[in-house]
Each structure stands twice: as structure tokens, then as C-alpha cells.
Amino acid sequence: MNKKQKDQTTEQKILEAARAVFMEQGMAGARMQDIADKAGINKALLHYYFRNKNKLFEVIFLDAAARFMPRVSMLFESEQPLFDKIRAFTTTYMNMLSENPYLPTFILTEMHKQDGAKFLEKIWGGEKPPVEKLAAQVRKEAAKGxxxxxxxxxxxxxxxxxxVFPFAAKPMAKLVFNLSEAQFKQVMEQRKTSVAQFIIDSIRK
Amino acid sequence: MNKKQKDQTTEQKILEAARAVFMEQGMAGARMQDIADKAGINKALLHYYFRNKNKLFEVIFLDAAARFMPRVSMLFESEQPLFDKIRAFTTTYMNMLSENPYLPTFILTEMHKQDGAKFLEKIWGGEKPPVEKLAAQVRKEAAKGxxxxxxxxxxxxxxxxxxVFPFAAKPMAKLVFNLSEAQFKQVMEQRKTSVAQFIIDSIRK
DNA sequence: AGATAGTTTAACCAAATAGTTAAAACAAAA
DNA sequence: TTTTGTTTTAACTATTTGGTTAAACTATCT
Incomplete structure (x- = not known):
């Protein structure tokens, strides 16, 4: 048996290319040939590594879904004050989205079509995040005034x-507000702190 | 020349079917055969009315985009107080979204692919909504304290x-929060007023 | 070198799908 | 009824696209 010690293994190249193509085109719009081209290999090799389009898609989709539904343990588990949690979540999450601009529309669109329960199982082993923990904190801080x-x-x-929404709506937002790419980025940068402030201003007594 | 005085003209049936299929499947996922079937006609007749898939898609997309970017004249033109505008907009807009559940993901996804400028032209004749009017009101009410x-x-x-987002993320929200269809609807119903309140609470001095 | 297991390719196949054609059915007017 | 223009259909074509096959290549081990 032999291992690749090259810069990037063929499998990695495929996954990277597949991610890019699926995210932009969606499952239906993606072409195996495009993925092969982008990975710098040919179609047969693609099928050698991933039996078919569905299998490949599933890998990409699950990975993307896991990233989209982030490690919210921060939100639900820790004992931080609520306001700190809100600040931490919004900046962390928006930073991730800045680097994955196609992620929201991709996940939202495909979620309409895939069997949700099946993917939930694979991502969280059938368990959902313990929303009740956070709910309790909200009630507690409300009671405290x-x-x-x-x-x-x-x-x-x-x-x-x-x-999420401003990233998903980026093309439309740029159009409506007449923003250049740089201006859009700047607004998103501001929002990494202003969103938390907006929320806190709303719920603070 | 003869006019159809039937309940529904063939063209209407086609448009209705096309809207349903395109919204659920997107441009790439939609099949002309499915549209024909849903309209109760055959494929050739479909091409007789609309030369090809692109032409048909454009009609549907433009109509959907126009609905998604609503008549915001209410927001920008009238002389209502800001808080009233916010309340009016959120309830009106969310009512529309309740009746067009696939609209957000459809538009957001396809906007990534279509040439934005082209559609802007067709929808608003190249003009954008006068954001400056609303901006002025915001500054004015801020100055007034x-x-x-x-x-x-x-x-x-x-x-x-x-x-918008909760509608776009409906399948995911139902999953994460363990909501039935009825429960989801109920939450959205509440939001038709609570969203405005959330905003007002945040910006009120 | 020769054998072996893993990797890569060009050429091919079958199914799906957008789009065409020519003829039949239909409705309104003459 | 006949004519005329429109609507509708079945059957067909061309292209795209997911997937297969069999052979060639490469690296490693003996």
C-alpha cells in the first residue's frame, strides 16, 4: 500500500472542488465534469473516489450543515452572563460566515429538499441542542429584572x-443599497459588533 | 382570432405550474416535463407558449423578485412616524411571506446566479428605492431624541x-426547535407583531 | 527485474431532458 | 358547409450528463 505525501492528496483536491461547485450551483446545478475540471482530474477518477454524485454531495452537505449549525455549546452550556453569550456568538458566527459566503443559501435551499431527520441524526446523533438550558437562563435573568x-x-x-440573512442576501443588498464589494464588507465588519448591541438594547431593562 | 373564456386560460395554467415548480426546484432542478404535467398539458404546448426554459424562467423570476422587493413606498415616501412604518412594514411583509413560503430561498439562490443589474432594470426601471428619504427620517427622529x-x-x-430569515430557514428551525407545522405557524403568527416591538425596543430612547 | 496493489486515463454507454416538427383537432367566420 | 387561423398533440431529434469499462501507468515491495 502507498500513501500520498504530495502537497495535496487527490481526495482533498476533489473535496475542495466539490465544495466550491456544489455551494455555488446547488445539487441540481452542479456538474460532475465541472468538479473534475476544477480538481484537475478526469470524471472517471472522480467516480473512482466517490461512487456517484449523491454520495459526494452527502459528504459536502453534511460538512456544510455541521458548520452552519455551529458549536452552540457556548450558548447553551457555559455559565456566562446572557449578554456576553450574545456578543460572543454573533461575532464568532459572523466571522465564520464571512469566510463561507455561499454557505447560507446552499444549506437553506438544500434543506428544503433533503430529509431533515436523516441529517440531524448524522450531525448530532439524533440529539438536539439543549435549548431548554438557554431558555432557563433567559427566564432567570428576566426574573432578576x-x-x-x-x-x-x-x-x-x-x-x-x-x-445570517445579510450574507444570504448579499447580491440583493449590494443592488438595493448601491454598495461596492468593499463597502459591503465594511458594513458586515461593523455588524460583527452592532448586531449584539442591537439585541442587547432591545431586551435590556 | 378567439379568446378563451374558460375558467383559466392555458397561459395562466402554465404560469401557475411554472411558478410552483421553479420555486420548489430552482432553475437547474426544474423539469419542463414537470411543469407541463402540473399544468395538465404536454411539453410541446409549453414551448409553443414560451419559446424555451430561460424565457419562462425569466417571467417567473421577475414576478417573484418584484414581490420579494415589496412596494416599500410606504417606508420611504409617507410622512408617518418611524415606529408606525416599522409596524406596518413587518406585518404586511410577513403576511405576504406566509403565503409564499418558497419565495425567499428561491430569490436568494437565483440572485447569486443571475445578472442583478439586468433585473433591477426590469423591475424598477434602473431606479432604486430612495433610501435617503428614510435615512433622513431616522436622523431627524434621532436628533429629536x-x-x-x-x-x-x-x-x-x-x-x-x-x-425573512425564519421563513427561509423553516425546515431547519422546525428540526432544531422540534416544532410541528402548527407550532411553527403559531410562532410566525406571533412574530408578525413581536418583530416590530423588538426593533422599537432596541432603538427607542 | 518481476509481481502486486493502488491510481489515472480515454473511450464508451445509457438515461434524461430541452427543444422541434408535422399533422390533427378545434373554434370562429364566411 | 367550407375556410381560415389558432390550439393541441404524438412522435422524433440532438445534446447533455451521470456513470462504466478496460487498459495503461506508477510506486512499492520482493
């Missing part, structure tokens, strides 16, 4: 919405 | 984000 009462589910939805 | 100073662009982004 630190924040207004708010449905924790709505709080999370609002937070994730404001982080 | 009614609201905190905020970048108007960020205010709009936040507002639209919280309206």
Missing part, C-alpha cells in the same frame, strides 16, 4: 436572522 | 432579516 421577558425561541431566531 | 442614533442601512437590514 436584568432583561425584559422574551420568548427564548424568538430571541434565538432574531439573533441568527440578523447574523 | 425619539430614537437612538443608528445607521439606517443596518436598521433596514435588521428589519428585513428578522422578517
Amino acid at each position: 436584568i432583561i425584559k421577558p422574551i420568548n427564548p425561541l424568538e430571541l434565538i431566531l432574531n439573533m441568527v436572522s440578523m447574523c | 425619539i430614537i437612538k442614533p443608528i445607521n439606517p442601512l443596518e436598521l433596514i437590514l435588521n428589519m428585513v432579516s428578522m422578517c
Whole structure:
């Protein structure tokens, strides 16, 4: 048996190319030939490494989904004050999104078509993040009078919405607000702190 | 020459079917045969009415895009107080989204691929909504001490984000929060008022 | 060198799918 | 009824595309 000690193994090249093509074109729009070309190999070799399009897609999709539903243990487990959690989450999450611009639309679109339960199983082993932990904290801080009462589910939805949506809507936002690429980036940079502030201003008593 | 006085003209049936299929499957995933089947006609007739897939897609896409970028004249033109505008916009917009669940992901995905300038031209005749009007009001009310100073662009982004994203992320939200269809609808119903309140709470001084 | 296991390729195949054609059915007017 | 223009269809064509095959190449070990 022999191992590749080259700069980048063929499998890595394939995965990288597949990620790029699937993210931009989606499952239906992606062409195996395009993936092969981008990886600098030919189509047969692609099928040698990944039996078919579905198998390859599944690998990419699961990896992307895992990244999109981030390690929220930070949010649910630790004993930080709520405001700190909000600040930490929004900046961390938006930093990740800056580096994965196609991730949101890709995941959202494909989630409409794939069997959700199946992927949940593979990502979290059938378990969901313990939303109840965070909910308890929200209720507790509300009782203490630190924040207004708010449905924790709505709080999370609002937070994730404001982080994700502007990236998903980037082409439209640039159009409507007449922004250059640089200007758009600048706005997103600002938002890495302003979103948390917006939320905190809303729920603080 | 003869006009159809039937319940629904063939062209209408086609457009309705095409809208449904394109919205669910996207441009790449949609099959002309499926559209024909859904319209209850055959493929050749489809091509008789719309020369090819691209032409048909363009009609659907433009109509959808126009609906997605709503008549925001309400927001930009009228002389209502800012808080009233926010309340009016969020409920109106979310009502529309409730009835067009696939609209957000469809538009966001296809916007990545289509030439934005081209569609802007067709939708607004090259003009963009006068964001400056709203910006002026935001600055004015901030000066009066009614609201905190905020970048108007960020205010709009936040507002639209919280309206749109939960619909786009519906399958994922149902999964993560363990919601039935009915429960999801209920949450969205609540949000039709709570989103505006969340924003107002944040910017009110 | 020769054998062996793993890797890569060019050429091919079969299925799916966008688009065409020519003729039949239909409706309205003459 | 006949004519005329429109609507509808079945059958066909061309192209794209996912997937296969069999042979050639490469590195490693004996």
C-alpha cells in the first residue's frame, strides 16, 4: 500500500472542488465534469473516489450543515452572563460566515429538499441542542429584572436572522443599497459588533 | 382570432405550474416535463407558449423578485412616524411571506446566479428605492431624541432579516426547535407583531 | 527485474431532458 | 358547409450528463 505525501492528496483536491461547485450551483446545478475540471482530474477518477454524485454531495452537505449549525455549546452550556453569550456568538458566527459566503443559501435551499431527520441524526446523533438550558437562563435573568421577558425561541431566531440573512442576501443588498464589494464588507465588519448591541438594547431593562 | 373564456386560460395554467415548480426546484432542478404535467398539458404546448426554459424562467423570476422587493413606498415616501412604518412594514411583509413560503430561498439562490443589474432594470426601471428619504427620517427622529442614533442601512437590514430569515430557514428551525407545522405557524403568527416591538425596543430612547 | 496493489486515463454507454416538427383537432367566420 | 387561423398533440431529434469499462501507468515491495 502507498500513501500520498504530495502537497495535496487527490481526495482533498476533489473535496475542495466539490465544495466550491456544489455551494455555488446547488445539487441540481452542479456538474460532475465541472468538479473534475476544477480538481484537475478526469470524471472517471472522480467516480473512482466517490461512487456517484449523491454520495459526494452527502459528504459536502453534511460538512456544510455541521458548520452552519455551529458549536452552540457556548450558548447553551457555559455559565456566562446572557449578554456576553450574545456578543460572543454573533461575532464568532459572523466571522465564520464571512469566510463561507455561499454557505447560507446552499444549506437553506438544500434543506428544503433533503430529509431533515436523516441529517440531524448524522450531525448530532439524533440529539438536539439543549435549548431548554438557554431558555432557563433567559427566564432567570428576566426574573432578576436584568432583561425584559422574551420568548427564548424568538430571541434565538432574531439573533441568527440578523447574523445570517445579510450574507444570504448579499447580491440583493449590494443592488438595493448601491454598495461596492468593499463597502459591503465594511458594513458586515461593523455588524460583527452592532448586531449584539442591537439585541442587547432591545431586551435590556 | 378567439379568446378563451374558460375558467383559466392555458397561459395562466402554465404560469401557475411554472411558478410552483421553479420555486420548489430552482432553475437547474426544474423539469419542463414537470411543469407541463402540473399544468395538465404536454411539453410541446409549453414551448409553443414560451419559446424555451430561460424565457419562462425569466417571467417567473421577475414576478417573484418584484414581490420579494415589496412596494416599500410606504417606508420611504409617507410622512408617518418611524415606529408606525416599522409596524406596518413587518406585518404586511410577513403576511405576504406566509403565503409564499418558497419565495425567499428561491430569490436568494437565483440572485447569486443571475445578472442583478439586468433585473433591477426590469423591475424598477434602473431606479432604486430612495433610501435617503428614510435615512433622513431616522436622523431627524434621532436628533429629536425619539430614537437612538443608528445607521439606517443596518436598521433596514435588521428589519428585513428578522422578517425573512425564519421563513427561509423553516425546515431547519422546525428540526432544531422540534416544532410541528402548527407550532411553527403559531410562532410566525406571533412574530408578525413581536418583530416590530423588538426593533422599537432596541432603538427607542 | 518481476509481481502486486493502488491510481489515472480515454473511450464508451445509457438515461434524461430541452427543444422541434408535422399533422390533427378545434373554434370562429364566411 | 367550407375556410381560415389558432390550439393541441404524438412522435422524433440532438445534446447533455451521470456513470462504466478496460487498459495503461506508477510506486512499492520482493
